[in-house]
Amino acid sequence: MTLTVSEIRFRRKARQLTRLKQAADQGENQAFEIDWFDYREIPKPEIVALLRERGWDYRDDDLGEAGWLLHFVPGEDQGANGKADAQRRLQADLHDAEMNPNGGYHLDTSQYGPVSYPEIRGIVRAAGLTVATNTQTATGRTLVLAEPQTTVLTSAYGPFDPKADPPSKDLDWARERQRLWSKQFNRQIGLGFLHGFVGLFALAAALTSDPSDGSGHYIAWAVATVALLLFIRAALKGPDVRRRRWEELGHLLER
Template sequence: MSEELVHDIGLWLLIPSIVLFTVIVTATALGTPSEIRFRRKERQLARLQQAADQCENQVFEIDWFDYREIPKPEILAVLREHGWGYQDDDLGEAGWLLRFVPAEDRDANGKEDAQRRLRADLRDAEMDVRGAYHLDTSQYAPLSYPEIRGIVRAAGLTVATNTRTAVGRTLVLSKPQTTVLSSSDGPFKPKATLPSRDLDRVRERQRVWAKQFNRQVGLAFLHGFIGLFALAAALTSEPADGTGHYLAWALATVALLLFIRAVLKGLDVRRKRWDELGHLLER
């Protein structure tokens, strides 16, 4: 390895080290991003509790954007401890307004109203082309999660996935024995002329092809990373370095050939998928 190359490698190692040292010193002085957010959240919680205690109206209204570090479920729990029950919310030009009423008034009919609204929404629910219906549980705040699941089951639906969000939970619902496509299954736009009775079969075939394609993508990333790493090692060494130089070239060659093979197989999977489903899907 030449002296000039050693100098260049040392320089490129020194620069990131200086940057990393600067970042560590700055973070130590100011606090990590998580610590900064935690302190900001503590200040917002104190301000929220003070506002709740000082409110003398029958309706307590806050702009959630003023308390953006606090998840909505935590806001509801904190205000409930201070005697306020969640009523509704309104997202508009003025902000994201959350409204609360005295808890004793809310408890009288809040749960019954939420149950009625949820049953009506599920009765009218229509699955999208991916076989799913997205339910925002924050719209039924008086109900606990087990209560919501019970109403969902009573409506003849199942919970495909359950995702936590800043405002609560989002449930992806589906009909029993129905295929639900996720984002990893790729784009899916069936033609308007596709009969609804065939839609689930097409979704199932889409998922099968997507699984094969995603496997080749993963292999391509793995072999590509190994190949580039080995190629870099081969280019920075010389025959005089011994067997390591030739091993690096051999590993780089094998890995890059496997990378090309995975790419070609992935393209072949896409072609076969389109041959089977192309007449049923939009481009």
């Protein structure tokens, strides 16, 4: 009897679930980790839920050449004592939190399992911090926290590598200027793609049209010429934005 692909994957998943349960029950007291590649038929949320039932809380993961390791720690007591312990741990972590050069502090809410998200928000506010970004994950949320009235940079604003220990006021000003310069640069990139696409499309139409067709042939050439000139303009302005950014911020940033 020939099995379908779905049947093969179903049986494979069933075997992996059995192995995962056995591994979880035999895990050490202090930590437990698995290579997700060994259980690739099981979605990550299902792995996290299954291990939570067996007393393991998800901590983090590490994707490397050797595999995709998922790290778990002994689950906290879900009662009042466990929740209070998680709240105290969160308060201590926030008290010692250090902002990264981009102005944010990354917080994985799954590390404080018994504490609800509204309660986490309250503890964050009590610590004098704000939530800059909130990303839903398979195991909870990843929050980027920041000090009030400061600029937080994301990867969309390009690399930001300040020199060692600049004054915090100068660093926040530099982040704000980085954000504005990056918006200008990204705008030129977007315009370059748009004008380049339109220009090449119009150029192809102009090259394949017949002058005897009338005004359409000359309109295609005109559109191609204008669009390609605008593409060149955007291509030249992009590096100019980078140059002016460095002239303004270079004294605070590493190359």
